[in-house]
Amino acid sequence: MIEERHLGKQKRVKLKRFMKGLFFCLLFLAGWKAAVLLLYPSNEIVRTWHGFYALEKGEAQVLVVGSSHAYATFDPSVIARTTGMSSYILASNSQNTVQAYFNVKEALHYQHPEAIILEAFSLDDNNNWRYGDTPDRNWKKEANIDGMRFGMTKLEAVMEQYESYNWSYALLPIARCHSNWEDIVTIGSNLEFYTEGIKEFSSFHPSKTSMSEDTVQQYAQSEYNPTEWVISEPNIRHFHKLAQLCRSEGVPFYVVMAPMYDVYIRSINYASCTDKIADLAESEGVYYLDCNRYYDEIGLTAQDFEDAFNGYHHLNESGAEKVTQFVMEMLYGEGKR
Amino acid sequence: MLFNSVHFLVFFPIVVLIYYLIPQRVKYLWLLAASYYFYMSWNPGYALLILVCTVATWGSALILAACGQRPDKKSQKRKRWFLAGCILLNLGILFFFKYYVFAADSIGKLCGFLGISIQMPVFDVLLPVGISFYTFQALGYLFDVHRGEIPAERNFLRYALFISFFPQLVAGPIERSRNLMHQLYEPHKFDFRRVKDGLLLMGWGFFQKLVIADRIAVLVDTVYGDYTCYSGMQIALATLLFAFQIYCDFAGYSDIAVGAARVMGFTLTKNFKSPYFATTVSGFWRSWHISLTTWFRDYVYIPLGGNRCGKGRKYRNLLLTFAVSGLWHGAGWNFVVWGMLNGLYQVAGDLTGSLRARLQEKLHIHTDCGSYRLVQGVVTFLLVDFAWLFFRAESLETALQMLWHSIYNIGLFSFFAPDNMLGIQTIALSEKSFFLMLLGLVILMLVDYLKKRGTDFKAALARQNIWFRWLVYYMLIFGILIFGVYGPEYDASTFIYFQF
Numbered sequence: 146m147i148e149e150r151h152l153g154k155q156k157r158v159k160l161k162r163f164m165k166g167l168f169f170c171l172l173f174l175a176g177w178k179a180a181v182l183l184l185y186p187s188n189e190i191v192r193t194w195h196g197f198y199a200l201e202k203g204e205a206q207v208l209v210v211g212s213s214h215a216y217a218t219f220d221p222s223v224i225a226r227t228t229g230m231s232s233y234i235l236a237s238n239s240q241n242t243v244q245a246y247f248n249v250k251e252a253l254h255y256q257h258p259e260a261i262i263l264e265a266f267s268l269d270d271n272n273n274w275r276y277g278d279t280p281d282r283n284w285k286k287e288a289n290i291d292g293m294r295f296g297m298t299k300l301e302a303v304m305e306q307y308e309s310y311n312w313s314y315a316l317l318p319i320a321r322c323h324s325n326w327e328d329i330v331t332i333g334s335n336l337e338f339y340t341e342g343i344k345e346f347s348s349f350h351p352s353k354t355s356m357s358e359d360t361v362q363q364y365a366q367s368e369y370n371p372t373e374w375v376i377s378e379p380n381i382r383h384f385h386k387l388a389q390l391c392r393s394e395g396v397p398f399y400v401v402m403a404p405m406y407d408v409y410i411r412s413i414n415y416a417s418c419t420d421k422i423a424d425l426a427e428s429e430g431v432y433y434l435d436c437n438r439y440y441d442e443i444g445l446t447a448q449d450f451e452d453a454f455n456g457y458h459h460l461n462e463s464g465a466e467k468v469t470q471f472v473m474e475m476l477y478g479e480g481k482r
Numbered sequence: 483m484l485f486n487s488v489h490f491l492v493f494f495p496i497v498v499l500i501y502y503l504i505p506q507r508v509k510y511l512w513l514l515a516a517s518y519y520f521y522m523s524w525n526p527g528y529a530l531l532i533l534v535c536t537v538a539t540w541g542s543a544l545i546l547a548a549c550g551q552r553p554d555k556k557s558q559k560r561k562r563w564f565l566a567g568c569i570l571l572n573l574g575i576l577f578f579f580k581y582y583v584f585a586a587d588s589i590g591k592l593c594g595f596l597g598i599s600i601q602m603p604v605f606d607v608l609l610p611v612g613i614s615f616y617t618f619q620a621l622g623y624l625f626d627v628h629r630g631e632i633p634a635e636r637n638f639l640r641y642a643l644f645i646s647f648f649p650q651l652v653a654g655p656i657e658r659s660r661n662l663m664h665q666l667y668e669p670h671k672f673d674f675r676r677v678k679d680g681l682l683l684m685g686w687g688f689f690q691k692l693v694i695a696d697r698i699a700v701l702v703d704t705v706y707g708d709y710t711c712y713s714g715m716q717i718a719l720a721t722l723l724f725a726f727q728i729y730c731d732f733a734g735y736s737d738i739a740v741g742a743a744r745v746m747g748f749t750l751t752k753n754f755k756s757p758y759f760a761t762t763v764s765g766f767w768r769s770w771h772i773s774l775t776t777w778f779r780d781y782v783y784i785p786l787g788g789n790r791c792g793k794g795r796k797y798r799n800l801l802l803t804f805a806v807s808g809l810w811h812g813a814g815w816n817f818v819v820w821g822m823l824n825g826l827y828q829v830a831g832d833l834t835g836s837l838r839a840r841l842q843e844k845l846h847i848h849t850d851c852g853s854y855r856l857v858q859g860v861v862t863f864l865l866v867d868f869a870w871l872f873f874r875a876e877s878l879e880t881a882l883q884m885l886w887h888s889i890y891n892i893g894l895f896s897f898f899a900p901d902n903m904l905g906i907q908t909i910a911l912s913e914k915s916f917f918l919m920l921l922g923l924v925i926l927m928l929v930d931y932l933k934k935r936g937t938d939f940k941a942a943l944a945r946q947n948i949w950f951r952w953l954v955y956y957m958l959i960f961g962i963l964i965f966g967v968y969g970p971e972y973d974a975s976t977f978i979y980f981q982f
Contacts, residue, residue: 162674169952169955172952172956173956173959176956176959176960177963180960180963180964184964313488314970317488319963320488320968320969320970321969321970323963323964323965323966323968323969324967324969326964326965327912327914327915
């Protein structure tokens, strides 16, 4: 009897210690998270993720992924006006299709969109990634992964995109940002964002400027570059995975190429680019809309061309409005394919 | 595998978890495997060296023990031969890897000076980490067996663990067999308090290393890297801070080692006892790197005759011991000078002892008061710190040039100019980081002072309310995480004593 009581007491002590340990770890994790949030260099990529996680269920009926072309082109207010649907642009600088795939995979844990749009320039063979020639550590790549919540998708994304010796680097942002305790401005800016700014955050980052006369002249003088456009193997592989993921989740998937500056398009071997994307999309039965073929329909006339772009790749705010309207009409309007 | 690496932060919990889950009889085998993995993570080839050292000393110790049981002359002679052979083998390996380049260079320079042309063979070898530590630990064991102080260990694998036990393998404490060997036989059950204490000690070690030592290193490395760009006062500041850097670096490592061993139920030797509160140089050496100092005392100084002989021989023994100790720290004349300086301080202290006592009496100086001890402490610190300059400099030549440069470019007024902030901006550390470092040093000295006064931190903390205890734990953890100097861009995070 005494022995049983003693054993019972021992069990209670162990349970108490276990609970205390658990609580200690939880508090530690909360502190860790708070430290990372406050010390992380404030950038739009991480904030785009925080903005996404702050959405209510069903607030991202249209999800757009891709590179800067995506967040400079798709205006959620225009999408809402033309289709009545809410949208979110989960795009980031130089985001390629590998990252776009993981972004969609992560997003589907939280939202069930009615359409997913991949901006096609993310199929460009940019080499900010493990597969390229540039170093494995690149702030654009790491910021996109840092923004993602910890989970299997994040682990998978890290394993896919980093060499194994950099996995801990990718998974522990505190190791990269802890010395920002000296940077009061970053801490203040982050604090402001998490307390007040998160709900007002817009995933659409339009350019407010127009292309300068000098830039226009510069493109006008550029020579034709016949180099064949390349879609890397990882991008192709992840494009197929993305298409399959959307199919398995029952979400319509579209590929849209945002318009680039006409003179620039004519100076490169654009046919080799768009044809390859078209073939790739066709292989998965995905609708591909190349806006560069619809300048007139969009309204990118010769007279106002310079007003619609801020550079050879990116639209400005007024260009974005026209293009978003056009794309939504093509996908959902009377001109629906 | 560095203690301050992600690799170790994954390795250690796995080792501990499995260690407490497996049966007692195989625990030492698990620790042996973990220790070899730990060592081989630097370079798998190094394992061969430690294995040779282990086999040689283990086998020799068995033979010495067997010979010791037979009092006949032949056995005693054989015993001496085996001892000498084993010492030669181990010191030979140590010499080849650590001192060959230095010896060849010195011989070459000497011959050049004498006008003799000589071509020494060149070997491109990397110094295996911790070789001085485990060689000395193995030799200590051999001497103890030879003296009959401990029996020879028959279980080879258990002995291999004694030599390679990972917490203290690469930078000590250099354990005595009578302290560690028996612990390898004892059962170590999971003890919550012990684990907690061990982790707390590890945390304190990380704090010393990452927050203080590595922050000071930024400043010290900059100044010592190009001393001609800095004034004498700035060099003095860097040298003063180096005293704390090396202390925090090495004491930090030792605390992590002792803490890690404690988590697994082992008690290792305490390596530091508030050394910068010592009031004499000999007192400093009684509280600095204790495991090495006692090793030299027991196996070098006392066998040479110690202090139980004439004054002249005593001083010779002291200087010789410290010169060897200097050489143990590094293959360079600057290390020899550093060791000799520390020996000379003690010789000078002993020689002037009676004169100082007479002066104190005549001048009515009270020696039993705080102010006197404070002056003694400051003088001791300055003497020790001056010697550190030779330790830290690239070579003896550089150390002397630095001294010369400092005297001729003292820069006293510009150093204290109100708008100059001691020239911090020019020596690679931001103002905020500098003041954080000062805060860290204040905490360190406060802890050391309280330890010196006999405060038992573990017991004192255990008496506090849970919210206070947790506050201390979190402050320590987040202090390291946020204020520590580490990360992907940070290099040279290795511990200073690894190179010895």
